[in-house]
Amino acid sequence: MSTAAASADNTPGAADRPSRPIGVFDSGVGGLSVLKALREALPHERFVYYADTAHAPYGERGDAYVLARSQAVARELVEGHGAKALVVACNTATAAAIHVLRATWPDLPIVGLEPALKPAVAATRTGCIGVLATRGTLASRKFQALHAALAGQARFVLQPCDGLAAAIERLDTPEIVAASARWTVAIGRFGSEPGQIDTLVLGCTHYPLVSPQIAALVGPQVTLIDSGEAVARQTERVLRAAGLLRPPQQADDCVRLHASGSTATLRYAARHWLGTAVV
Structure with missing residues (x-):
C-alpha cells in the first residue's frame, strides 16, 4: 500500500496509547464527512485517515471483497500506524466487516456506522422517510435488520443511488448535480403533507459532502440526517470508557492522510471539506 506520509505511532507499550491516533477509513473521500464530525467532537485527538482509493467504491x-479490503486497511492502520481505535467510516464496510475486525482485535475500540434510521424516526412528522444509500448498504443484513425493526414506526422509501458516490469521489460537479437530481426525483415527493417525505437519510458517507446540493433539490421543509455526529459521540464514549482520550495539552491540528492509490484527490478533498492542515 502506498501512503501519503510515514508514521511513527506504532511504538509498542500501553502507556503511550492515549497519545496515539484514531484510525479512520473508507473506500475514498466519503469518510471525510465522518472525520469532520470526529474532529469537532474530539479536537484534541490525532487522526490518521485511510482512503482505499485503488479499490473504491x-x-x-x-461483501467478500469489502471484507478483505477492510481487513487489509485495518491492519495497516493498527499495525502500521499504531491506531488506538478504529472508526469504520463506511456503511458498507461496517455491514460486511466490523464483526470480523472486532474478533481480530478484541481489545481495540472499533466504532462503525449504520444509516441514521432511528434519528429519522424521531424527526419525521409525516411518518414518511426517504433513504439514499448504495446498493451494498441497502442489501446488507445489518441494514435490513434495522429497517425491519423500525418498519412499524414509519414508512421508509429506499433509493439506491448508483454513480453518486463515484461522482463525489471524482469531484465531478456536473455529474454530482445530475446524479443528485436523478435519485431525489426517483425517490418520490417531498413536503410536509401526509404521505410526503419530510425526512431524508443520507445513508452513505459521501452524501453529506454534497448536502447543500441535495438540500436545494428537496426543499427547506425536508430534514437531512446523517450518521457523523452520532459516530463522533460514540467514539468519545468508548475512548473515555477505555481511558484512551488524549490529554488536551498534546493537541495538534493535523490530519495524516494515506491511500492505496493516488493521494492527490484525497488531499484536495480534505483541504476543501476539512479546512485543516494535512500531511
Missing part, C-alpha cells in the same frame, strides 16, 4: 462491491 465499496458500495458497489460484494
Whole structure:
C-alpha cells in the first residue's frame, strides 16, 4: 500500500496509547464527512485517515471483497500506524466487516456506522422517510435488520443511488448535480403533507459532502440526517470508557492522510471539506 506520509505511532507499550491516533477509513473521500464530525467532537485527538482509493467504491462491491479490503486497511492502520481505535467510516464496510475486525482485535475500540434510521424516526412528522444509500448498504443484513425493526414506526422509501458516490469521489460537479437530481426525483415527493417525505437519510458517507446540493433539490421543509455526529459521540464514549482520550495539552491540528492509490484527490478533498492542515 502506498501512503501519503510515514508514521511513527506504532511504538509498542500501553502507556503511550492515549497519545496515539484514531484510525479512520473508507473506500475514498466519503469518510471525510465522518472525520469532520470526529474532529469537532474530539479536537484534541490525532487522526490518521485511510482512503482505499485503488479499490473504491465499496458500495458497489460484494461483501467478500469489502471484507478483505477492510481487513487489509485495518491492519495497516493498527499495525502500521499504531491506531488506538478504529472508526469504520463506511456503511458498507461496517455491514460486511466490523464483526470480523472486532474478533481480530478484541481489545481495540472499533466504532462503525449504520444509516441514521432511528434519528429519522424521531424527526419525521409525516411518518414518511426517504433513504439514499448504495446498493451494498441497502442489501446488507445489518441494514435490513434495522429497517425491519423500525418498519412499524414509519414508512421508509429506499433509493439506491448508483454513480453518486463515484461522482463525489471524482469531484465531478456536473455529474454530482445530475446524479443528485436523478435519485431525489426517483425517490418520490417531498413536503410536509401526509404521505410526503419530510425526512431524508443520507445513508452513505459521501452524501453529506454534497448536502447543500441535495438540500436545494428537496426543499427547506425536508430534514437531512446523517450518521457523523452520532459516530463522533460514540467514539468519545468508548475512548473515555477505555481511558484512551488524549490529554488536551498534546493537541495538534493535523490530519495524516494515506491511500492505496493516488493521494492527490484525497488531499484536495480534505483541504476543501476539512479546512485543516494535512500531511
